Amino acid sequence: MSDDNQQRWESTLDRVSQAIAFNSNSALAYNNRGFVYYNLQKWDLALADYNRAIELNPNLALAYYNRGNLYKDRQKGDLALADYNRAIELNPNSALAYIHRGFLYTNQQQ
Secondary structure, X not given: OOHHHHHHHHHHHHHHHHHHHHOOOOHHHHHHHHHHHHHOOOHHHHHHHXXXXXXXXXXXXXXXXXXXXXXXXXXXXXXXXXXXXXXXXXXXXXXHHHHHHHXXXXXXXX
């Protein structure tokens, strides 16, 4: 990652963390910070925030989709598949969840 991109993600992290400090019950804010951590390759922190987002709002399809991407990238295909399936169940119009589930099936030769 370039230094410029790193700085942008770090700046975004500061803003999203401030939003969480302002409203610690915002599932979307935790999801967004998880996405920032994901892009900073801070896998454990990203996972913790996605889990917190889902805990706060079990119907937030985007958090399942994002966590599925993290699991896929970390070679945890079964967990990724479960999250993509849940994202699709919650939001049947989520084209990205279908696409990534398809990629996962292809990689698993299913």
